[in-house]
């Protein structure tokens with residue numbers, strides 16, 4: 001069994017927490033790295049006012065002793081600093097569901113008369129815990145030289161130039177600006193688009209590309225539906241708030257091509273295999289093929305808009321306008337960090353499945369001893 005994780009906590013409750021089970025013992029964990037990832041999630045042009053209140057930092061509550069995992073479940077806690085502003089308040093029940101939010105269906109399902117009880121848990125605040133958990137997975141992957149990064153490819157219909165530069169350079173450049181777009185001219189256009197969206201009292205969606213480098217061949221499996229890595233990655237990405245579509249490689253472009261034009265032909269030079277293209281996004285038959293793993297996620301605009309949408313009051317059934325609650329305006333730059341976290345968790349799970357081991361030492365021994373019959377792949381990073 002690989003990695004399992006659970007999160008708990010409401011947006012305006014005292015804290016968020018998580019349990020990550022299945023990490024091998026002996027893995028050094030940097031709390032600074034976790035907190036760095038948490039702070040990356042907090043920044044980005046278009047974030048809401050809540051991010052000015054919070055200073056997300058993780059407390060380790062179990063499973064790590066003197067900075068090293070001991071094989072036990074890892075517990076983590078992130079306090080909600082905003083809690084003190086809410087704990088003594090009793091806001092009136094929320095009775096107008098936001099179209100596009102979980103409010104209506106969630107309250108119907110759980111028989112809740114105050115729709116706030118749905119929003120409290122449906123809030124993307126929960127993703128802070130996914131990022132903390134994902135940071136543990138990222139640190140395991142780093143032991144095997146696997147890197148996961150991301151960048152924004154479009155926001156509000158403004159599409160970025162995607163020059164074919166090395167992925168590590170794309171990550172570094174995207175990290176250096178507040179919209180996480182690696183092409184400077186495109187970053188400026190996208191920043192202006194976000195500004196215009198906010199001026200219109202609107203929210204905006206977009207697309208994020210998340211990439212993993214240096215993956216061994218053969219993570220996942222072609223043998224059964226629930227072991228296929230593409231399905232597992234898609235599920236993990238789709239579980240992120242507002243993600244409504246996932247593309248592996250250039251799936252939609254490939255769908256318009258003829259068969260011979262949609263594959264990545266295989267060549268060999270000096271005994272090493274290589275490809276000239278990566279249309280499949282690093283996955284064939286549900287397995288990694290040694291190429292960079294390239295995943296796209298399409299995120300719809302957040303449902304909580306300053307300009308109200310039409311709804312009804314569930315108590316009277318009368319027409320009513322949605323009542324604005326504080327939220328992000330354009331969440332796409334921030335969401336990059338969340339897609340990375342979910343991809344790290346799935347890949348760490350797949351690495352443990354392939355190489356196993358109760359300790360990092362055992363896992364590394366399996367990894368080092370693994371000697372596939374077919375020759376190395378020269379992966380273009």
Ligand code: EPS
Pocket residue numbers: 011048049050051082122123124125126128302303304326327328331
């Ligand atoms: C978020 C915290 C939330 C929202 C946002 C993300 O806090 P609050 O509701 O107090 O402003 O700002 O959540 C959403 C966008 C959403 O739709 O739920 C966070 O920590 O990321």
